[in-house]
Amino acid sequence: MKKIKAIVLLFCLTGLGFSQSIEFVKTNFPGKKDELKEAIHKLAIGTDFYAQGRSQYNDFRKAYFIEHKYFPVGHHDTRKAGYAEFRAALSPLSDAHRFNPNNAVLNYMLGFIWFSADPGSKETLRFFETAYTLNPDLNHDIAYWLAWTNQLNTQWDNALKYYNIYLTSLLPKAKMNVAFIDDVRKKIYECENGKNLSAEPERVFVENLGPNINTSYPEYGPSISTDEATIFFTSRRPNSIGGKKDETDNGYFEDVYFSEKVNGKWLPSKPLSKNVNTESHDATAGLSPDGSKLYVYRSLGNDGGDLYETVLFGMDWEEPDHMNKNINTKYHESTVSLSFDGKRLYFVSDKESGYGDADIYYSDMDINGEWGPAKNLGPEINTKYGEEGVFIHPDGTTLYFSSKGYNSMGGYDVFKSSLLDGKWQNPVNLGYPINGPDDDVFFVVSGSGNRAYFASAKSGGFGEKDLYKITFLGPEKQPLLNSQDQLLAVIDNPINNLKIENAVEVKSSKLTLLKGIVSDEKTEKPLEASVELIDNEKNVLLATFKSNSVSGKYLVTLPSGHNYGIAVKCRGYLFHSENINLPEATDYQEFTLDVEMKKMEVGNSIVLKNIFFDFDKASIRPESQNELNRLVKLLRENPAIKVEIGSHTDDIGSVEYNLQLSENRSKSVVEYLISKGIPTSRLVAKGYGETIALDKNDTEEGRQHNRRTEFKILSK
8 A cells, every 4th residue: 555655656756757737846836844844744645545446447447347248337327436535635635735725636636526416517627627737738538528528518619629749649559458449439429419409409498496395415317107196205304314425435325215206396205104114215116006005116135136026005015025037137237117907017127138228128918917027128228338217108119228338428318219010110319418528317208298306416406416307398389578588498508599490399298197086975985896807809908006095096008009997896886987089180189087986785876887888779789798708707797786777868869769779789798798608687777768868969069978788776
């Protein structure tokens, strides 16, 4: 250690070649013998710690390259490498710098220490710029770090200048510097991307989620329910479970927090219970679209980091379950996203079977409700660089994820890909200012597709990282006021000269959000019920959801392009059915449907909304099968009840014709039930024609409402 200190200190004192640097010698500081002696002492202590930290940092980068087969290591990947040593070096080196602010090597060391902790900071840029100005030949890599710092500050031209200087220094020994050359060429490509993308910024409005969500400590990793009513996120606050700090970076251990939106405002956030949060790191990894399943990341032992699932039961989250071996491996699994029907899980892993660094995989649920073998999403999405922060939109066809590949402008950028004819299309960079030169990860999008949530370290926040909401503003309009461009909020610098011809067109998602409360018709008590989602045209059960046992709330996502049957079922009650037909072109919409369940009592009736007949005929259409089979099951489970099947029509046609048509339709349903083994003695077919209308017959909607088949309990 003394040898290292002596070598580095000698380097600090003498410099290299020509220099404007002021060295720590008595001829440069006449009359300041004692102050110089103290400064040299502090310099020696700080340099010793710096050398240790830098050695760890360099070893990490080398190991990263060997493991990942490429060299562009993001600064976030290395933040823990040498952290304690750099932290110990900062104070004595800062003291030495106050005595002599014009020493090139000292400025270089301070610049590197600041880079390891906060690479885009003004301090990092100031120290590196000073070091380079004092002695550009001071170290072979100073141009590299100065370039990277400029890149992180969106100073694209400066970054390109210094990267090219560094590249020129590598080329004479190209065979020895292959990895370094690949790295700097990639960063040059990133800067060119950044320059092009920031020249045509997307029209977005960025707003901080406010003090009820954000604190002076880091907040990141947001997950939202499809209706944006609930948000979960990770924070490193003093009130974490245990209140302890991680010695590797001196930050509090991660915990999962949540908040709910009431009257458009977020309530003060709270940590989840000890069932979810432990005294170690617990971070959000994903959330089911309805907000009833939460995925948590934990790093325990030597498993590299695993995924856990917890389910909301009433108002409490259950103890998280370790996900099975098809999801978790000895490698690092991080983020999760669940499809709208809950049958496909997308997740990120850096296991060896990938295309390079971490890749996106998916697993389908088997007939036993277990996650099946994982499959790589393929080269259409995954690159040799890292992919992270996967999010499948509830529309089922839009994938958002972060990648260091493609046309990233530095670190991770957020990309979007659409599923077309079973194939993922080329990912598209979401552009500037959504993306910047730093890592942009954990980007989740609302059901409407018009808003997104993400974490950022942008200036003006409450802490190191805050949570923000992005609103996509749509096509540019001719400004009427000089303040029009105030609508554009950016992550770093204001952008004023927008080109109208390059406006971005924002389209709504093609899905419908159905939500409400399931309760008892008479007592109004909330009920836990199963909500079945059926594709009527394919006669396939797509998914089964549950309403909350305490609140009775449910939320179902319905991508456009299907004829859906909805069946709400609860033990001791008649089932409730709804039909929602959504053509392919149906844009985003929200419906609130509160379901009042009727008990299995004499006189109670329900409308069978998923029994369909051919026009002007009594023949049952194939898409009625699931509803009919539900009716069969109910009658088998309640063998003592006798029921009436009653059909109704609108007022088009004569009274006699409508009466006969409705009776024939009721008989068709009864005949189906008899064919499934239900005794004839338990069934009554009744035709009511147009005599009992529920609505007016002067609109198509009203007539549709009146055309119905009902099920009524006659006796038990």
